[in-house]
Amino acid sequence: KTDGTWQSFSTKSIIGNPKNTTYGRMSIDKNGTKWTVTINNGLIGFNEKGNIFKKLTVGVETGNLPSEDARVAAVDNNNQLWIGTSKGLRxxxxxxxxxxxxxxxxxxxxxxxxxxxxxLMYEQFITDIVVDGANNKWIGTADSGVFLVSPNGQETKYHFTINNSPLPSNTINDIDINSTTGEVFIATTKGMISFKGTATSANEDLSNVYVYPNPVRPEYEGTIKITGLLNKATIKITDIEGNLVYETTSEGGTIEWDTTAFGKYKVASGVYMIFVSAQDGIETKVKKVMIIR
Structure with missing residues (x-):
C-alpha cells in the first residue's frame, strides 16, 4: 500500500490449494480488476472493491478455456480480454x-x-499478447514465431518466422511496444529484435501533430506518417487547390498515407494540405507536406 504496509488476498474460495498453484502474469483493467494467469488453474479475476474472485478454466460452464495452462491475459482498447494458453486463444x-x-x-x-x-491460433502455445495503439494484437508463440492480427482477429496482417524475417528464433519469450514511436520489441530464446511498427498510442490533444518525411524526395518510396493524433481523428489531405486526395480516421496516434489519390495513382509534385480534426470537431490542426517527384 501507499503507507508502506502489505496486504494479502486469499484465493481459497476458488482454488482448493493455492500454494500448489503457479501464478504468472497479471493485467489490470479499467475497473481495477486483476486478471492473473496460472499454469494449472486457468485464469483468476479479482476485484478487491467487492472482494470478488472468479476463475475461468476448461469446460463450457466454467470459462471455456482450451487449457488450464494460461500464459497471458491482455485487455484491449475495447475492454475485451484476450487470453493466451498453451493450447490456443480465447x-x-x-x-x-x-x-x-x-x-x-x-x-x-x-x-x-x-x-x-x-x-484463430488453434492449438498454438501462446507466450505473449500485446495490444498496440490501433488495437491490433501482437501474439507470440512457443514455436511458430509472431503474429500480428487485426483488432477483431479476422485478419492476420503479419506472421513473422525465422524463414521470412530476421527473427533469431521462433520461440518468443516477450513482446513490448514503445507507445510513442510504435516500435515493437520481440525477445526470443536466441536474442532480441525490433520491428518498426506505425501504430502508436493516441495523444490527449493535437498539439504535437507531426508529419514525416517532409519534404518527400524523389528517391523515397515509403509512406508518409502523420503522428501525434487523437484517437478517431478525421484526417483529410488536399492539393493546394483544395481537391481531396485522401481521407481516413485514425485508430491510435498515427496514420500512413501512400501518397496516392485514394489508391488510384501517385499524386503529382506539390504542396499538400493536411487537415486534422478531433472526433467532436472542437480541436483542429493544419499541416503541410511537400512532395517532390
Whole structure:
C-alpha cells in the first residue's frame, strides 16, 4: 500500500490449494480488476472493491478455456480480454462481466481460411499478447514465431518466422511496444529484435501533430506518417487547390498515407494540405507536406 504496509488476498474460495498453484502474469483493467494467469488453474479475476474472485478454466460452464495452462491475459482498447494458453486463444467479450455476471464465458475467434471456418491460433502455445495503439494484437508463440492480427482477429496482417524475417528464433519469450514511436520489441530464446511498427498510442490533444518525411524526395518510396493524433481523428489531405486526395480516421496516434489519390495513382509534385480534426470537431490542426517527384 501507499503507507508502506502489505496486504494479502486469499484465493481459497476458488482454488482448493493455492500454494500448489503457479501464478504468472497479471493485467489490470479499467475497473481495477486483476486478471492473473496460472499454469494449472486457468485464469483468476479479482476485484478487491467487492472482494470478488472468479476463475475461468476448461469446460463450457466454467470459462471455456482450451487449457488450464494460461500464459497471458491482455485487455484491449475495447475492454475485451484476450487470453493466451498453451493450447490456443480465447476472448472474454467485456471485462465488466466479472462485476455483473455470475459465470464468465470466453469464446474462440472463428476465421475463414481457404473458405473453411477455422479457430484463430488453434492449438498454438501462446507466450505473449500485446495490444498496440490501433488495437491490433501482437501474439507470440512457443514455436511458430509472431503474429500480428487485426483488432477483431479476422485478419492476420503479419506472421513473422525465422524463414521470412530476421527473427533469431521462433520461440518468443516477450513482446513490448514503445507507445510513442510504435516500435515493437520481440525477445526470443536466441536474442532480441525490433520491428518498426506505425501504430502508436493516441495523444490527449493535437498539439504535437507531426508529419514525416517532409519534404518527400524523389528517391523515397515509403509512406508518409502523420503522428501525434487523437484517437478517431478525421484526417483529410488536399492539393493546394483544395481537391481531396485522401481521407481516413485514425485508430491510435498515427496514420500512413501512400501518397496516392485514394489508391488510384501517385499524386503529382506539390504542396499538400493536411487537415486534422478531433472526433467532436472542437480541436483542429493544419499541416503541410511537400512532395517532390
Amino acid at each position: 476472448v472474454l467479450s467485456n471485462v465488466n462481466s466479472l462485476l455483473t455476471e455470475d459465470k464468465l464465458t470466453t469464446k474462440p475467434i472463428i476465421i475463414l481460411e481457404d473458405n473453411l471456418a477455422q479457430e
